[in-house]
Amino acid sequence: MAKEYTYTKEVDKSGKITLKVQVQKEKFAATKEKTYTRLSQDVKVSGFRPGKAPKAVIESKIGPDLFEKTLNDLLPEVTFDILQEEGLEPLNRLKYNVKKVSDDEGVEYEAEFVEYPKFKLGDMKKIKVKEEAVEVAKEDIDAEKKRILDIYNKQKKAEADSDKKEYTDATELTDAIVTDMKLGMDTVAKLEEQIKHQLEHQKKHLAEDKKVQDMLDEAIKLSKIKVPQAIVDEEIERQEADYKARIEQLGLKLEDFLKAQKTSLDELKKTWNESAEKRIATELLLFEIVKVEKIQVTQEELSREIASIQDPKMKEEYASEAGQRFVMSVILQQKAINWLRETVEGKKQPAIIIPEGVDTGKE
Structure with a gap:
């Protein structure tokens, strides 16, 4: 034949x-x-x-x-x-x-x-990541107090203007101002304590995110992942089209907008190239971990994550066939990250929790 x-x-x-x-x-x-x-x-x-x-x-x-x-x-x-x-x-x-x-x-x-690049996962136990100490400096608290005071002054000025009265900006936070702002506390000391707690929480999250990113970066190096430029170029084309569309929606000319931002399309493309290459390399790494380690998502896990979404419209979207595939890919990626962390840190990671918006890049 x-x-x-x-x-x-x-x-x-x-x-x-x-x-x-x-x-x-x-x-x-x-x-x-x-x-x-x-x-x-x-x-x-x-x-x-x-x-x-x-x-x-x-x-x-x-x-x-x-x-x-x-x-x-x-x-x-x-x-x-x-x-x-x-x-x-x-x-x-x-x-x-x-x-x-x-x-x-x-x-x-x-x-x-x-073509999907061929590579072998490196020895992840070789990865060493430094823990960053989380400290909230007095300057951080003072900066947040100033931001809160600025908001207070703007609100009071707007109220005074509507009543055709004069208002002189307060120069520092006082117990009376804190009480007047109805923040659920009545002293500057209590506000400072709350600010410190919130800043510590934020910094811990940032430090945790950086630690995970450092692990991923090292894992990519150990695995010698080379991202084909053609796939990066494809991603840059998409970003360029999206960028131009957003500028046009604002009723602006691209050339004028770039000039006002003191940048150029070539400069933006360089930035996009670096971020796209890193993002694709990370996706390749996580996919390979899922494949090699035979990581799976059960129907129970998938249903539980979709059921936990509070927004009815969003829940309906992710309950569709395409939506379920996306949520499954998010869970798989998070499981792969947990596997990497457990391998590097030698301790069990908490159960997978998808943020309310499941907002991780759905197209």
Whole structure:
């Protein structure tokens, strides 16, 4: 039996792979016939049972859909066979570009993608992360007191203006002002204690986040993960399009906005490049941990996390099939991070808790 297709493979410097494929006319005809049979069942022709009307009549009613849906069936099928044959694993969604299609010549098309980079997880027990001491300085408390006093002065000035009265800004917080602000306390000392507690809480969270990020950075280095530039470029293109759209929504010209910000698109792209590369490397690391360590999410865990979402609209969104897949990916990533922390720190991590918004990058 003659091969149903031929192909060549090209790889550029950025890591992008292009498959150039020629599908024989016989394969195209066979796929088109299967697609026709499927679509014909939905075509209604007076006097005929579904799919039993003359072929020419049915094809005229299906119209261009026949070619389009044939290609939608054919291209992924042939490309999947080639990927299997070559042992290739795409990192991103394949992009198809149809060059020619006809009953006489078959189909000529290209499929572009970036291959999943091959790497082996490093020895995570070698990672050493320094614990940062959390301290709240007097200057931190004073700065927060000043911010609170500024808010108080603005409110009082607005009230005075509405009553057409004069108001002189208070220069320091007093027990009377603290009481007047109705913060649930009546002295500056109690306010300072509350401020210190809140700042300690914030700094502990920041220190914890930094510690985890340091672990991830070291794990990426140990695993020698190299992110293909092509996938980074793809991410930068998306960020650029989003950025331009946001500026336009504000009714501003991109050039004027960049000038006012004293930056350029090239400078922004450099920043985006660094952050995109780091983010993708982290995702690759966590995915590999999930795969190697056979980490799974149970249906009970998934249902529990979705049930814990308070916002009804958000809960409905994440209860959908696509939403559940996303929540599952978030839980898997968090489990992978917990595995890394347990390996590095040698102590059990708390159960997975997804923040209320599940706001971790859903597109």
